Structure formats: structure tokens, C-alpha cells
Amino acid sequence: MLNQLEELASKAFDELGKVTNLEELEAWRIRYLGKKSDLIQTLRSLATLSLKERRVVGARANEVKKALETSLAEKKKGLEQGLALSLQRESLDVTLPGESVLLGHLHLTTQTLDEICSIFGGMGFQVVEGPEVEWEYYNFEALNMPADHPARDMFATLWMDSDTKTGDRPMLLRTHTSPVQIRVMEKSRPPIRVIAPGRVYRYEATDATHEWMFYQVEGLAVDKNITLADLKGTLFEFTRCLFGEERKVRFRCDYFPFVEPGVEVAIDCLACGGTGCRLCGNSGWIEILGAGMVHPEVLRRVDIDPEVYSGFAFGMGVERIPMLRYGIDDIRLFYGNDLRFLKQF
Amino acid sequence: MKVSLRWLSDYVDITVLPEKLAEKLTMAGVEVNEVQVIGENWKDIVVGKIVGVGAHPNADRLRLATVDLGKQEITVVCGAPNLVVGDKVAFAHVGAQLIDGHTGEVVRLKPVKIRGVVSEGMVCSEKELGISDRHEGIMVLPPEAPVGTPLSGYLGDAIFDLDVTPNRPDCLSVIGIAREAAALTGEKFNIPEVCYNEVENAIDFFASVEIVAPDLCPRYCASLLTGVKIASSPQWLQQRLLACGMRPINNIVDVTNYVMLEYGQPLHAFDYSGIRGKQIVVRRAEEGETITTLDGIERILDQDILVIADKERAIAVAGIMGGMDAEVTDNTTTVLIESANFNQAAIHRGSIALRLSSEASLRFEKGLSRDLPLVALKRATQLIGELAGGKVAKGVIDAYPGKWQREPILLSTAQVERLLGVEVGLSEIVKALELLGFSCEQTEASLEIRVNIPWWRTDISCSADLVEEVARIIGYDSIPTTMLSAPLPMHEPIPMLSLRQKLRNVLVGCGFQEVLTYSLTSLEMMSKLSPELRLIGPAPIRVAHPMSREQEYLRTSLRAGLLSVLARNERYQENSIRLFEIGKVFLPRKGELPLEREMLCAVLSGLQRGLFWRGKAEPVDFFVAKGVVETLLSQLELVASLELTKDETLCLGRSASIIVGNDRVGVIGELHPKVSEAFELSETAYLIEIDLDKLSSLIASTKEYQPISRYPSTSRDIALLVSEQITYQQIYAIIQDFPLVTQVTLFDLYVGEQVPAGKKSFAFKIVYQSPTHTLTDEEVDRVQQQILDKLSQEVGAALRA
Ligand SMILES: [Zn+2]
Secondary structure, three states, rough: HHHHHHHHHHHHHHHHOOOOHHHHHHHHHHHHHHHOOOEEEEEEHHHOOHHHHHHHHHHHHHHHHHHHHHHHHHHHHHHHHHHHHOOOOOOOOOOOOOOOOOOOOOOOOOOOOHHHHHHHHHOOOOOOOOOEEEHHHHHHHOOOOOOOOOHHOOOOOEOOOOHHHHOOEEEEOOOOOOOOOHHHHHHOOOEEEEEEEEEEEOOOOOOEEEEEEEEEEEEEEEEEOOOOOHHHHHHHHHHHHHHOOOEEEEEOOOOOOOOOOOOOOOOEEOOOOOOOOOOOOOOEEEEEEEEEOHHHHHHHHHHOOOOOEEEEEEEEOOOOOHHHHOOOOOHHHHHOOOHHHOOOO | OEEEEHOOOOEEEOOOOOOHHHHHHHHOOOEEEEEEOOOOOOOOOEEEEEEEEEOOOOOOEEEEEEEEEOOEEEEEEOOOOOOOOOOEEEOOOOOOEEEEOOOOOOOOOOOOOOOOOEOOOOOOOOOHHOOOOOOOOOEEHHHHHHHEHHHHHOOOOEEEEEEOOOOOHHOOOOOHOOOOOOHOOOOOOHHHOOOOOOEEEEHHHEEEEEEEEOOOOOOOEEEEEEEEOOOOOHHHHHHHHOOOOOOOOHHHHHHHHHHHHHHHHEEEEEEEHHHHHHHEEEEEEEOOEEEEOOOOOEEEEEOEEEEEEOOOHHHEEEOOOOEEHHHOOOOOOOOOEEEEOOOOHHHHHHHHHHHHOHHHHHHHHOOOOOOOOHHHHHHHHHHHHHHHHHHHEEEEEEOOOOOOOOOOEEEEHHHHHHHHHHOOOOOHHHHHHHOOOOOEEOOOOOOOEEOOOOOOOOOOOOOOHHHHHHHHHHHHHHOOOOOOOOOOOOOOOOOOHHHHHHHHHHHHHHHOOOOOOOOOOHHHHHHHOOOOOOOOOOOEEOOOOOOHHHOOOOOOOOOHHHHHHHHHHOOOOOOOEEEEEEEEEEEOOOHHHHHHHHEEEEEEEEEEOOOOOOOOOOOHHHHHHHHHHHHHHHHOOOEEEEEOOOOEEEEEEEEEEEEEEEEEEEEEEEEEEHHHHHHHOOOOOEEEEEEEEHHHOOOOOOOOOOOOOOOEEEEEEEEEEEEOOHEEEHHHHHHHHOOOEEEEEEEEEEOOOOOOOEEEEEEEEEEEOOOOOOOOOHHHHHHHHHHHHHHHHHHOEEEEO
């Protein structure tokens, strides 16, 4: 018994000398000092021995256990110190650049559209869309602008090539998102609460403030008892959500053929705060939205009784909003698609 | 339009500051862009009277003017040719701020010595005062100008620059704005009585009017004066025209312009001697008929254009411009004044057809009141009589085939409240409308009125119009702000919206920058997509009158736009460019609006990742692009398979259809080198194109939870030797099809020395798992053997040693 014990001890010390890291040390500990190790088993089996043997073997076994434990502790300490040293030797230059993950950006217009849609979404407006190539009817007639209506001059139009002699109806690139109002009202009955974002087109020479293609968002709410006060409330909330609570909002009378009464919504100038500067053309105000109560003729045309229902509509240019916010001074940057511009947002 | 405050004051007392008035007008619908104050800087400038003109002792072209300033007389040197003793002038003392007549700069007047004569002050031209550009001579003030008073008190003014909306042609006039100003400030509106003596023979003796096209000319009025003397208009009239941006010509023409500015009614003066046969005929032009208009250009007319003719020929293009044949000249003695109403559409079309617009046509196009011609005609006749002398013929011609009957409109307090959302009392409504010139009567119903529309308002046709009138008088500010309170309408989600959003977000996460490119492009640009530079795909739809050749056709694909953006950005973006666009393409359909298809296009070139100090960055290749497609589709729970395809834009053998289920939803591939060259790309680019309409229809709307197996999985690696023609997909499909196989991953592909010629080696990791029990080694071995057997049979695969 004692021989076995001595053999075990010398083997254990021998192996401990070869241990080089903490994992090996742990394995060694389990092998020689773990619950199932021979040494511990030996100690447990002392009861089966005679009293004399028990005393001799027991004392020796305990000595060996203590010696192994002491060596283990020393070895562990030594290894830990060594590890700390080697970690120190291998410390990183943490200032080296990290590996960047390729990430793109959404276009500034998309970001703005998302923001507008989410504000109106919170007020119960659902996003709808309509075609960009439209019949003259939807772009003009249905919006209370028959042929030769003077207000048509406000919309320099890009007409599509079509053979009107063979009876083709005139087709155009929509000059505003308002035709979507008509398409929605033709298809659904009140209550209606929608917004329609999209591209619009104008026959226009481009410069820093004019672009022939741009985005608009149209809005429409039709129901019983919708009033100009509701229009004011809705657009007041919207403008302040978009531009901040400290903005002043102005509602003035304006004219659009498809609404009556008509409204223009402006905010106090972001640059000068209302005292007048170049950005606001010295007026102190910056026009944001055109709006109004849906014209009874427009409702009648889509077979909604204006004596029973009323509604409001509004429309706004999209690029103008980030232009004001970020001080972008040239609208042509939006669809020029220079990544040095787009990646800033 | 420009309106002078002084002129406005002829009809209404302006008791508020110009800025305040501007604000009121703006809020009520007539936007004031700018208020230009004249005379703001006229300190030290006074009205003077020339009491002596003498020669300069040392200069022939200069003279000495002695000016009486009331308390003193000052003699100054003056170079102007129009010094006349007795004339009233604007005199600037030393220290006054003026505009230099030559340089246009603001200067302060200093005492000077001109050719040996000291000059302390000067007599000013209009340009020096900042009134107009005229600098040929000094400005002569009206004789009644009070000597010694500050010029600003006598001539100071504020000029309003207004934006008049197209529904309010009545506001394209001083009287129209005065009416608005009166209503908005509560002041009284006055219009001076027009009266004059008619001493000449009856007008019928001189001329008759026949309207052949009453649909285009509802009313034609005319008056006539004999013995007029053509001269310059008086200073005050010239001044007012100039302030409104019109150039004075002679007293007759100036009066017609003056009354147009005053009332908004365009007028025309004919030299009576140019009217043949004593007859005015209002008719459509004959096809090919010609006329030389006042701008000296000969114009060819057609039947859509309305003309004013005499017995023989056209003498004016109605409502647009007069003709040379009956132009008022210095020799004119008898004038016929026209004041008519023309169909707005006819004038609009005529103006477009002739590419000619004028102050007159711009007003007629908006639709003027049929009651206006006679009022304006009488005013013009009176003024011409006063300013050009002459005798007025008795009576006027008034041909009025399109007599206007305007019905009153009923308005109730309920209607006002229903639209505005605020209760407005009946008396307040009546007060607001009456301020604007409407007259109101109580009807049998209580709280309802019958509203008569004033003759000058052409824009009022329904109760909503009246509600706006009430709103703008009580002020939009006094309407409360409320939130929509009704229950929300039912909403049907639009799948395309969420699809687009999902794709955008995944692509941005894959390093792609979103771009938005123009919908219009050129044939040339589109043909770059083919190596032969020919147009591929359906014929694009053309814009009728394109702004330029670059914006002539609607795009039929997003490819060209995206590739040009790629080329443009390659110049300053060295490592890696990834772009995408989601947008519409336009495909023609007979007799219908074009099909607007929603497409996704993405391009990538350069390195797989940004430059990094550890490891080498490889350039992107087909499989990087394919990985993007797989990532996109996996986000939509879809699996794509690729199949080699032919696409002109892409390299054959390196381009494939993207197939989901049985549908070809898009293509992917390496750009054809010729196409790359056409777009001037410097790096190999890969293109992905997906039809979102097709994709959207394939997305499963329902999703079901898959239970997670409670038993461990086992994985085995196998290396297979197959002939080179065998595709990955063939092997994958066989392995994947076996029961217990849950995952098959290719982790190595080898062709080269280690394998026999004509062969390649695939290494797969296969994961086995059962949903019902823990697999034993024997079970896995059995399945794996079956797999190897089948692979051997079907694709001749052998286990690689
Ligand atoms: Zn400002």
C-alpha cells in the first residue's frame, strides 16, 4: 500500500514538473487530487485497513496530499505570474484602426420621406402611391383646372409624345402628387386619410433652387365634419415635429384651384428667426406647404357629396426640408448623386 | 405686379405703415414680396424753382442755374439740357445722399468747383434720386409742387411688389388692391366720379362694330375722340407708369396703360385714319392671314386666333397686341379707344401660338369681368380728353352679345362653421362680406343670407368661395387648431412599401449607398447597355417637347443611370463602390398609361472590403454579388437559384437569371467589357437587377414556427472527386434530399495538381440530426454510405482519399 502511495507521489511530482499552463495544471489537479483520484480514493479506503496500517498509511497519505497541494499552489502562482508576463509582452497597439464594416446610406430624400411618412403615420395617415405618367385628366381637369385654366401656368408641364389625332388621350409627367387624391377618392369612400409621396416633374431650367424632377408628399383627409381648424391642427403638429417645437407656424390665405379655402403654411425663418435674410427673401417666413379644404367641385367629380363630406388636402416639396435643415444651397446635389454629398447623411 | 402707395391713396386712406399693410395683404392672399420705400434717403433734398439760367463763364456745355428754395436762392453748375426758368425741380443740398448718374453708386454730395465756379448743391435727375434709370436731363416736378418743402414729403412713396394669384385678375390693378386694402383696414373705398363732355358727332357716325365671333368676344366697347394732340404725358402720369415698371410713350398710349394699371382692363387706341371702311370687325383670323404687330414683326395667323379687323384686314391681334397699320403716331388726330372682353382661353391659345404675350394678354388670360370694359373706357376717354384735348364723340359703342347674368349665392352660418370649424355670427359674416363689396340679404331661413357678388369678382361661384372670403377677413389666425377626432379609416397594407423598406435596409447593411437617378434619359445613354450600342428592351416613351436630348425618353431600366453614377464616382472613390436604386421604369402599353414597374438595381466594383492593415483585400467577384442576392432573398424567406443566361449588358458565362420558385425575378452578372468601356468604367463591375413587382408576388404571407430538435446533431466532412462538368447544385441537391440531413455546406473547391486532369474536388460538411432521437454512429454511417452510392451512380462522384 505504501509502495503504491510512494509511486503515485513520485509520478505526480514528475508530471507536475512538465505542466506548462493553467489548463494542464487543472487536469493534473483532477488526476491527482480530484475526488476520483487514486490518492483521495486511498484516503477513503483507510477504513478497510487494520488500525496499525491505517495509522501509517493514513499519515503518509496525508503528507503526500499536503505536499501535492502545496506544490500545486506554488505551481499555480508561478504559472499565473508567467501568464501575466506573457500577456504584458503581447499587449496590443489599441490605436490601430479596427476593421470597418461596409455600410451604405439611404438617400437623403428617402430619409426625409421616411420621416414625413412616419409623422403622418402617427396621425393615422396611410401611405398610397400613384403613377408618375398621368392622364391630363387626373393632373388637371379632375383638380378643377380645365383646359386653358390660368392656374395651369403654375405647372410647366412635360407632355408625353402621344398621337392625339388617333384619339389618344393626352399623357404627361405629373406636375404634382395631387392626382393621387383623385385616384384615391375614385376607389374608396370616406373616411379617407392618406399621404402620397412620389416624384413629380416640371418643364423647368435648373439652377440652385430649381430642379425639373423632385419629390412631393400629398396628403388628404375626407370625412364628415373635417374643418379648416383640423387642417391647421394637423399641419401645425407636423411642422413642429419636423422643425422643432420652438418654430412659429403661419397660416395665410393662398390659392390652389383644387381647394377652397386655400392655405399656405410657413415657418419662421431658420436662418434669421424672422427678422429677414437672404434665405427667406427678407420676409422672415419660409413657405413649407400648400393646403386647403378640398374644393366642392373636386368632391363632386369623384361622386362624394360635398354637402355631407368635407376634407382637407396638402402638398409639400421634400428636398426643401433637408435643404433648410442642413444649409444645402443647391438642389441639384440631390440627384447629381455625388457620393461625397450623399455619404454625409 | 407693382403698386404705388401714393396711387393707392387716391382711393383709400392708408392709415397704417407700409409694412403693416404689406402684412395684411399677404395674410389675406395677395402676397407682398417687397416694399420698396422711395425717398427714404432724401434728407437734404427739397423742391426748388429755377429762377435763372445763365452761361458758365468757362464752359460751353455747362450752365449756371439759380434755384429758389423759398428761404434762399442758390446758384449751381448744371450740365442738363432741359433747364427752363419757372420749372420746379428737386434740389439736393451738400451732404445729400444720391446715386451717381454714371456709376450707379451711392454717393454723398460734396461742394465742388467746376471749371472755376463753386457749386454747392445740385439739381437732380430721376436716376440720381433712385426713382428710375432716366438720366438724360433733370427731373421736372409738377407746377404745383410747393417750393422749399422736403422732396420726400411731396414725392416719397412706397412701391409694393405683389404676387397676384391667377384667380384674382381684379387685383392686377391699383383699384383692386385699394379695395382689398380698404376691406382689410376698415377704411372707406372711394372712386372718383368719371365725367366728361361729349361735343362731337355721335360715335355711330364714325364707326360701327360687328362681332362675328361672339363666343370669343362677349363684349366690345369703343369711344372716339377727334382733334387730339399727341404729346408727352404730364410728369405725374409718367411717374406713375414708371413706378409700375412701364415706359411712357405718348399721352394716348400712356392713358390706355394708365387705365389698365388703374382698373385692370387692357385698352387699345387705334389711329382712326388707319381703320378702313369705318368698321370694326371682331372675327377669327383667316388661315394664313398676316399682320405686322407693334413690335415690328410680321405674324402669320390662323383660325384659332381672334383679330380686330376693319373692312379689309386685321388691324390688331385681339387682346394680345395692336397692329402697325392703325398705330397711334405723332400725326394722329382722331383716336378710337377699344375696351373689350375676350374669351380667356382664346387669348391664352393665341398667345402661345404666336409666342407673344403682353400686359394685356396676361390679364385677359385670367378671365376679366364683363362689366369692366365700359367703366374703364369712360375713364380712359375722360383722361384722353383732359390730357390730349380733342372732342369726344357722343355716346359709346357697346356690343355685348355675351351678357352676363350672375346668380346670388346662399350662405348659412352652418356652412361657415362646417368648413372653418369655428362659429362665426351672421352679423360678422355680413360685415366681412360687405367690406369686400358683396351685398347680403336675409332669406326666409334664419341664419342664412343671399349674397350678391360684386361685378369685379370673377372668382366667386360657390359657398366655399364665400367662406374663404369670410375667413380671410376675420383672419386665418382667428381659426382655432384642432386635431382630427374621427375614428381611423381601415387600412390595407401595401406590400410593396414594406418590401422596399426591407430591401433598402438590407442593402445599406451590405455596404450599398442608395442613389436616386432621373427618370428621363437619352437613347444614347440607353444604348450604351449593349456592346453593339443598340437599344435593348422595349421602345422607350418619348417626351413631346424635351428640355434637352439628355432628358428625352422615359427610362426602361435603372441600369444606365446607375452605371453613369458609378463612373462619375470612380474618379474620387478609390477602394470600393456599391450603389443601388429602387425606382420605377416605364414600359409602353397601347392606349394605356405606361406600365410602371418597380425595379431594384445594384452595382458593385472595387474591393470586397475597405483597405485594412491585416490580410489582403480581394476585388469583388461574381460570388460576392451572388452573396448579396442570397442575403436579400433570405431576408424575405426566399431561396434563389441561378441559371446561366444571355443578357447583352453582361458577360456570357458570367451572368445568370435569378430564379425564385419557377419565376425569373432578375439577373446578376459581370458587366460586359464593351459596356464597361462605353460607360468609361475603370474597374470590373457586377450588376444585380430584380423586378420587385414579380418578387413581391412571391413573398409568402404566412409563416410557421419550426420546432427546434431536442437531440444532438452529428457532422461529417466528405471530399468528393467529380468530373469538371458537374455543378455544385447537382451534388448539393442529391445530398440535401436525404432524410436526417439538415445542413450541407461546401467548404472547399479544388482544381489542380492534387486531382486528376478533368476532375475537381468538392469538400462538404454535412450535418445529420433527427427530431426523434439521438443518432448513433451506425445510423449516420448508413445514410452517408447511401449518399455516396447515389452520388456515384448519378454524377460519378468518388470519395477522395
Ligand atoms: Zn431669414
